[in-house]
Amino acid sequence: MATATSIDRPPASRGARVPLDAIAAAVGAIGSLTLRGLADLGTTTRFVADTGLAIARDVSTWLPETVEQMWRLGIASMPIALFIASFTGIVLALLASYSFTGAVPLYFVGTLVQKTVTLELAPVLTGLALAGRVGANIAAELGTMRVTEQIDALETLGYDPLPYLVVPRVLAGGVMFPIVVAASMIVGVGAGWIASVLLLHLSTPEFTKGLRLFFNTFDVEYGLVKSASFGVAVTLIGCARGLRTDGGAVGVGRAATSAVVYSAVLILVLDAFWAVTWLLGHGDAV
């Protein structure tokens, strides 16, 4: 009877222990996530600081490599960037014409194409495209070097991998992204111009009038500075993910993927950052 009673009635302490365990697990998960985030932040910050120190310290090491990286990251990326820019310009012109619907003079197509391309689309779309191409390339290359222990060999021989592998790529990204984006701006606006003339029957003087109407040198400065920050961010993430690769080919693939994802996210975050800190309020300045 006593056994039956104990079976029918569940122990009172068990019901109280289950929620406590769940809460403890949740709190533990938050703590773990926070610690991991802080560890990543610390690692990344230390990595960025070491890279900065390496730039100042080992000029003779990174300088010869930088031009090579400029070629690989910048010039070699030019075709895809210009391809994207040209189609962006065409689509923008058509979208503007479609949106105006006769209420706004058509020469404002030039204004919209210029503003949109220089301020936003050329830097961001080019940055995203290069994040896929350059970020993945760097992460895969350095990841492969890491898993094949080439970087370990360098460290064993007393070479610091940062001035040799990271700094040239970061500098090349910081210099070449604005170059590629500048070319994208020119091509994008030019494509919009051609599309306006050929498809919208807008005359060249009309398009030029709209182009010049609200043009400000700041538009170009803003786009180029923003793209430089994208270049630095994409190459830094690619290098960081590549150097931390482990686990063979799978790890290399994972590093490349995470480099692209992190780069894309950081580009959008930086885009918002520049808009809030620099673009906001600039229109009111004399």
Added chain:
Amino acid sequence: MKRKTDILVGFIVLLVVAATIVAVAWVKQADIGKRQRDVVARFRDVGNARVGNAVVVRGVVGGRVQAIELAPDGWVIVHLRVNPSVIFPADPVVLLNESSLFGEWQATVIERSALPHDDVVRREIAEAGRDGRMLPGATLPGIGKLTAVAGQIAGDVASVAERVEVAFDEQAARELRASIKNVSDLSSVMSKVVRTHAADLDVLSGQLQTAVASLNETANTVKLTATRIDSATTSPEARSIVSDLAIASTELRHTSSQIRELSGRFASTQTKLDAAITNGDSVLAKINAGTGSLGLLVNDPTMYRQTDSLLTELRALVTDFKANPKKYVSVRIF
């Protein structure tokens, strides 16, 4: 291979940088190496004008707004960079105004005499022109401000329309229709009357024309007569007549002064006569009242009788005196 890469990278970088600079300069219409003329204008307010806005002279873009800066005493200094070939009007002023509905502004250089008839603008121009070294400038109200005013006016009109709608109900509409019909009837009646009297009016107008012609003729005659009178008054006889008239007039003035003097005396005499009459009235009043000797004489019968008796006795005495003078007069010389 390495050197080739370096050259290629450097070339492309330089090419893109140069292309970007050229593109920006072209879009901004920068005048690199071209001689420009700088003109300074001052304003109280520049509205939404910005650096790069067009400077328009007689409808043609002749330059750009180069810089806008705040100055002491509440002024805003605007630097205009214009093409040296652009010739300003004789007395130039600068107006900042919107050039389209889409927020574009421009600086229009016009002659002072061509300013719009706006007291505020003219006052601003006059104030800004006191400096003498800078072009005076004023800002025309933007489309936004005008739209706001127009909106306010539209609101007022809507309010008035609402009130009219309230006042103009069905009854008012019926009355208005009836009034219109009455006016229509009246106008048709008047039309008939006019048609009826048109012939009379024609006759009357003919007669009036004849009368006017007669009047003209009379006027001519009068004019002729006046001419003759004018010529007659210039003869010696007329001068003599005028001279005689002058003498007669002098004598008349003299006579009139004598009459005035006589009339003054007459007035004095009249006053005295009035006083005498007043005294007489007083005496008569006393006589009527029976006071005084005369009053008693007139009103008291006893007195009358005594007087009558006295007269009778006097008459008897005179008769007796005539009959017997020696009885009463005794003359003795010695």
